[in-house]
Amino acid sequence: MAFSNTVCLLGLFLALPLYWSSPFAYGDTDPLEVAALLAVRNKLKDPYKYLKWNKKRDPCITNWTGVICYLNNTDGYMHVQELRLLRLNLSGTLAPELGQLTYMKRLDFLWNNISGSIPKEIGHITALELLLLSGNQISGSLPDELGYLPNLTKFQLDLNFISGPIPTSFANLVKVQHFHMNNNRFSGQIPPELSQLNALKHVLLDNNNLSGYLPPELAQMRSLTILQLDNNNFAGSVIPNSYGNMTKLLKLSLRNCSLQGTIPDLSAIRGLLYLDLSMNQLTGSISTNRLSENTTTIILSGNQLNGSIPSNFSGLSHLQKLYLDNNWLSGSVPSNIWQNINFTSDTNVDINFENNFLSDILGILEVPQNVTLRLQGNPVCTNASQRNITLLCGPDNGNDESEETLDNLNKPVSTCPPQACPTKNHFRYVPTLPNTSCFCAAPFGVGLRLRSPSISSFLPYRDQFDMFITKNVNATPNTPLDKYQLYVDSIEWEKGPRLRMFLLFFPRYSNDSNTFGENEVQAIASTFAAFTIPGSDIFGPYDLLNFTAEGPYSNVILPSLSSAGLSKGALAGIVLGSIFCASVILLGILLFIRKKHKSSQVEVVKNQSLTKFPMKMDGVKAFSFEDLQTATNNFSTTTQIGQGGYGKVYKGTLADGVVVAIKRAQQGSLQGDKEFYTEIEMLSRLHHRNLVALVGYCDEKDEQMLVYEFMPNGSLHDLLSARYRAPLGFGTRLHIALNASRGILYLHTEADPPIIHRDIKANNILLDSKMTAKVSDFGISRLAPISDPKGLTTAHISTIVKGTPGYVDPEYFLTNKLTEKSDVYSLGIVFLELLTGMQPISHGRNIVREVNTAHQSGMMFSIIDRNMGQYPSEGVKKFMALAMRCSSDETKDRPLMLEVVRELENISSMLPESDNTSSEFVNVNLSSSGTSVASAPSTSVYDRRSTYLTGDRSGDDLVSGVIHSIMPR
Ligand SMILES: *[C@@H]1O[C@H](CO)[C@@H](O)[C@H](O)[C@H]1NC(C)=O
Numbered sequence: 001m002a003f004s005n006t007v008c009l010l011g012l013f014l015a016l017p018l019y020w021s022s023p024f025a026y027g028d029t030d031p032l033e034v035a036a037l038l039a040v041r042n043k044l045k046d047p048y049k050y051l052k053w054n055k056k057r058d059p060c061i062t063n064w065t066g067v068i069c070y071l072n073n074t075d076g077y078m079h080v081q082e083l084r085l086l087r088l089n090l091s092g093t094l095a096p097e098l099g100q101l102t103y104m105k106r107l108d109f110l111w112n113n114i115s116g117s118i119p120k121e122i123g124h125i126t127a128l129e130l131l132l133l134s135g136n137q138i139s140g141s142l143p144d145e146l147g148y149l150p151n152l153t154k155f156q157l158d159l160n161f162i163s164g165p166i167p168t169s170f171a172n173l174v175k176v177q178h179f180h181m182n183n184n185r186f187s188g189q190i191p192p193e194l195s196q197l198n199a200l201k202h203v204l205l206d207n208n209n210l211s212g213y214l215p216p217e218l219a220q221m222r223s224l225t226i227l228q229l230d231n232n233n234f235a236g237s238v239i240p241n242s243y244g245n246m247t248k249l250l251k252l253s254l255r256n257c258s259l260q261g262t263i264p265d266l267s268a269i270r271g272l273l274y275l276d277l278s279m280n281q282l283t284g285s286i287s288t289n290r291l292s293e294n295t296t297t298i299i300l301s302g303n304q305l306n307g308s309i310p311s312n313f314s315g316l317s318h319l320q321k322l323y324l325d326n327n328w329l330s331g332s333v334p335s336n337i338w339q340n341i342n343f344t345s346d347t348n349v350d351i352n353f354e355n356n357f358l359s360d361i362l363g364i365l366e367v368p369q370n371v372t373l374r375l376q377g378n379p380v381c382t383n384a385s386q387r388n389i390t391l392l393c394g395p396d397n398g399n400d401e402s403e404e405t406l407d408n409l410n411k412p413v414s415t416c417p418p419q420a421c422p423t424k425n426h427f428r429y430v431p432t433l434p435n436t437s438c439f440c441a442a443p444f445g446v447g448l449r450l451r452s453p454s455i456s457s458f459l460p461y462r463d464q465f466d467m468f469i470t471k472n473v474n475a476t477p478n479t480p481l482d483k484y485q486l487y488v489d490s491i492e493w494e495k496g497p498r499l500r501m502f503l504l505f506f507p508r509y510s511n512d513s514n515t516f517g518e519n520e521v522q523a524i525a526s527t528f529a530a531f532t533i534p535g536s537d538i539f540g541p542y543d544l545l546n547f548t549a550e551g552p553y554s555n556v557i558l559p560s561l562s563s564a565g566l567s568k569g570a571l572a573g574i575v576l577g578s579i580f581c582a583s584v585i586l587l588g589i590l591l592f593i594r595k596k597h598k599s600s601q602v603e604v605v606k607n608q609s610l611t612k613f614p615m616k617m618d619g620v621k622a623f624s625f626e627d628l629q630t631a632t633n634n635f636s637t638t639t640q641i642g643q644g645g646y647g648k649v650y651k652g653t654l655a656d657g658v659v660v661a662i663k664r665a666q667q668g669s670l671q672g673d674k675e676f677y678t679e680i681e682m683l684s685r686l687h688h689r690n691l692v693a694l695v696g697y698c699d700e701k702d703e704q705m706l707v708y709e710f711m712p713n714g715s716l717h718d719l720l721s722a723r724y725r726a727p728l729g730f731g732t733r734l735h736i737a738l739n740a741s742r743g744i745l746y747l748h749t750e751a752d753p754p755i756i757h758r759d760i761k762a763n764n765i766l767l768d769s770k771m772t773a774k775v776s777d778f779g780i781s782r783l784a785p786i787s788d789p790k791g792l793t794t795a796h797i798s799t800i801v802k803g804t805p806g807y808v809d810p811e812y813f814l815t816n817k818l819t820e821k822s823d824v825y826s827l828g829i830v831f832l833e834l835l836t837g838m839q840p841i842s843h844g845r846n847i848v849r850e851v852n853t854a855h856q857s858g859m860m861f862s863i864i865d866r867n868m869g870q871y872p873s874e875g876v877k878k879f880m881a882l883a884m885r886c887s888s889d890e891t892k893d894r895p896l897m898l899e900v901v902r903e904l905e906n907i908s909s910m911l912p913e914s915d916n917t918s919s920e921f922v923n924v925n926l927s928s929s930g931t932s933v934a935s936a937p938s939t940s941v942y943d944r945r946s947t948y949l950t951g952d953r954s955g956d957d958l959v960s961g962v963i964h965s966i967m968p969r
């Protein structure tokens, strides 16, 4: 485990792809769940081969498509937490074995072609929170068992062929907030027992075959905001008067439900925005006492309503649609309905009074341009005495649905012609950027559908929508998007009515970059996928339909689509990198465990002039080929521990007994002598107790090899993520942070010329036998620029972005400007890991955002790694404050390395003596067999290790074997 520095030096001359980072995994997946997943896979058909589920590999560790796991520290297993298989064209059926994924919180097969019925075993997944099966071909009826999911909040089965009744057992779903079950074939009575569901907000049961009566009890649901039951057949039922008590209601839609009786008094529902009771057999007159000023839509068409049109519709200043057509209304047409509306160019008021008995017009009728008033089929149209009315009496244009189209949505908003942007990278001009005529950037697309909006015309709410979305979507932690970064590219009203829309997100305006960073795209996507956007009264719940990640984003791994878009190159990089690093680490372990001092027969050949470019480099040895040949037993396969496209890695014991790892570049991957020497020369000049040292190299006989110091305690990443972790106290963590910082400070200020590391991460902070941290991997480092002496411009190096996702300075990502502060950012992330034990990115969550969120809500201590044991809260606070400053988005907000070191020293000096000693280090030091975590199942750990020591060393085994092997015995 000492030699990821070796690996990463190789990164330079072997050009591993960017993604080759974190090779280590947590524990294995729970075997029961592996079996369940395999059974699930067996029942699925995957015609487009989107599912990268390699049956021979561990699901959680090898990132099976859509399988998202977490580590349970108690039982040491990875458990499936989410199954996200959105829109992958899957068919087949749902296996009953899904019920064995008992830790699962999200079961998501949205928009596939799954058929068959819902297995009752899903009712056993007691942790389940989101059951998302919309848009498939699921049939059969709902099992009663689904009613026993105590934590279910979202129940989304719309657009399937599910039949049978809604089980009364659903009255137990006490946490459920969303019943989205529209467009199925449900039949029977709506169970009155559902009235117990006090968390229920949205009941969408439209377009089914429900019958019976509307239960008056439903009015008891305390949180209900949307009740949409259109196109069912409650023949003979009335609308219960109690529904007038649903005071939270925003939308009541009971179109075409065969309802009778009168319209109850709804005046207590002060916030009602949308009322549709059309196509029933309702009688009586319309009363509009105290309508909500914000009401957008009233549709009462196709009933038998009589009496006159109430005068107080004129109080509706946000009215968009008023349909009273095809009733028995008599009296006058009011001419002041629109008097309180504040017209803008977007206003569109649609009033339909056709086919009634309206005989005249009250007052003078002046219909504004933005208002459509239809009167055909009323006596008033045949009354010759009315002026100017023929137009209003013309035939219906036929389109009853909203006429809003893409065309009137896409008004010119920028002076920049679309063709001004290069299309080959899918760049587009940012349409709504204020004050700048032309900025071309690559958008990221999100397909949405508002499934029950409370408006009838989107255009007037466009601004509000843009603000609502951008306020709630962060691309970078704690920084909401600017409004111009969202452009609603198209909308289309669908039956329901529902509103399908396509959103384009643009990167923030900048002189240096016109693309989002990968993290940013992921952040936007996961906001939508996780349904974290808060509910909106006006826009209602949404469906996530798809993501469109083209051009520069085509390789980004999106939360719902998993690795479907991952390029082969990147994947190969991951695998090779993993195998290689794991191998090197295993070497370290092997050597350490079997610490046998081979008596060496080797003659030490000192600096013979065998090398092609003999050079003098302090402290770095030029090994002869024979030296390393002997150290590795003639590069025998038994000493080989890794292989990739770039070459092989061997364990070696030098003549003096020193244990090293030797990387041997393979023919064809050799780099030029000059580059090789430049790199070695650079490394040889770096001497600091907190930097891992290059021991030597070999360059002869068409061979290039590198030899590194051995670090027996592995990387900080191992330490924080090992399955059975010994407690790691605050003192130790601070000690590691301080030492790593000192190493980096040296690179920035004392190395000549200064060096920016560029890939600081927990994997590159290694620990020696005394748990002293040393920074490794200068493989992609670059010499730092000499600062402008006047300090007028920030010195930086422009270069393609390298580094590891989660650790890359967002500003560097955007601008490609590399500064020392980019290292400070990455180090800040490492600090956050030290404090929280979290990974920089896990399950689509970004550590910076999580910490900031916790901090802002005053819950900072809730995210401190529980494995830290007792800690001095003042010290932790200060360390946290420092970590957060380091990981600020803005370069200028981050401290310099010198300040970082000083602050850490300062915190360290506050600790009691005992916390600062290395006594607790013993616990985590592998060499001290005997000290251990008592509860760890040591036998099985040992067994596993033996397997890896002797068994087939395929890359996967190595990857998963590593963690077990470094666990304390
Ligand atoms: C699996 O995902 C983790 C976390 O996103 C990543 O670090 C790791 O490299 C991935 N492994 C593979 C084999 O894709």
Ligand SMILES: *[C@@H]1O[C@H](CO)[C@@H](O)[C@H](O)[C@H]1NC(C)=O
Binding pocket: 072, 073, 074, 075, 103
């Ligand atoms: C972890 O596993 C233990 C033992 O199986 C179990 O009791 C506990 O609930 C699990 N914790 C979580 C968070 O799943």
Ligand SMILES: *[C@@H]1O[C@H](CO)[C@@H](O)[C@H](O)[C@H]1NC(C)=O
Binding pocket: 126, 127, 128, 150, 151
């Ligand atoms: C349900 O959620 C609560 C609160 O998040 C949690 O404590 C509980 O363990 C969950 N229940 C199950 C069965 O997972």
